[in-house]
Amino acid sequence: MKLFINGKTEVYGIFGYPVKHSKSPVFQTAAFQHLKINAVYLPFTVKPEDLERAVYGIRALSIKGVNITVPHKEEVLKYVNEVSEEVKYIGAANTIKNVDGYLKAYNTDAYGFIEGLREILAQIHNKRFLVIGAGGASRAVLYGLIKEGVQKIYLANRTLKKAHEIIQDFSNLNRFIKDIIVPVPLNDIETFLKDVDVIINTTSVGLNDKDKPLFDYDKIEKRHIVIDIIYKKTALLKKAEEKGCLWQDGLPMLLYQGAKAFEIWTGKKAPVDIMREILLK
Structure with a gap:
């Protein structure tokens, strides 16, 4: 047309x-x-x-x-x-x-993230998550996960103050928030990898190919699901692929947040397949 x-x-x-x-x-x-x-x-x-x-x-x-x-x-x-x-x-x-x-x-970022996650994970609520970063993107991801009813999220950040601020800000969203979100120092990530099913990077680390890794990516296991909300195959995702993990970049989140915005504006169901086809081109 x-x-x-x-x-x-x-x-x-x-x-x-x-x-x-x-x-x-x-x-x-x-x-x-x-x-x-x-x-x-x-x-x-x-x-x-x-x-x-x-x-x-x-x-x-x-x-x-x-x-x-x-x-x-x-x-x-x-x-x-x-x-x-x-x-x-x-x-x-x-x-x-x-x-x-x-x-x-x-x-619509929270919606976009969850809808993208559904493409590779049918059951969300019974998994344990590691979310890296405590900025705006992280807050959207956390909101989506909490609304889905997940029971445990390890929130890793360089400064734990931001993680504690998120817990405080989300206290009215779920009265058990202090049990759900566990602040983790960034340099302690590897200690918690054995306890999580899904690893999510919400930081900009990986956007530049010369960025230092967030942790030792060799510690990733095949059972892990790995997501990076950056729109490219980052070093984290390359290692996940190498390990045989299910993995996802930021394009599904971009697609679904855009589809939700379209529906808010127009009141019509977004043609997601068309939008995906164009986006992938």
Whole structure:
């Protein structure tokens, strides 16, 4: 289907800095075209100092919805009218819906992670997890896992203070949170590998091929499921593949978070297979 722009074309997009590398415009526009929705999805380069004006621009220009990516996911909360439940816990938003100038913020990263995880793990609640990192991405992953009812998560980070802050922030989400999340020093990861089924890296370590490993990857066992939310086969994932593990990069999470955002905006079921096909190209 060819794209025709006219006076009824609705505008969606993504705010980020930088943002030219984003894969979202390609697969979101493909979804609009497949469902014959008269809409386009554009990347908007928004510098941090321009974020407030950019958000007001959503209202002024009647932009129907936007995704929010780094470095704006937390700061953008200052400029919206309402936030969803998951945003209150995660402390960050990646999706905004505009209804006649009223902006509501959502976070679809948690949903995206869990839906991606389901592709390689049918039963989630009865597994034990190691989550590496305590930043915004980690909080989305943790929120998703806790909502799924998992019973044990080892949370590894360089500074344990951040891990304890997450436990405190999530205390209203689950009253047993102190039993579920166990803070672990980053340099003690190998001690806990025997106790976990799933290893998840939420940090940026591995984005650069020269990055030092988070731990001794040779300690990974074939029984482990290994996930890295970076959109490439990192050194961690290469070792997991070498060991014969089930593994997954960040593309499924990207796909499903985008599909959920599409459904929030349009009220229509996202054509996930079409979006996946375009994304993989």
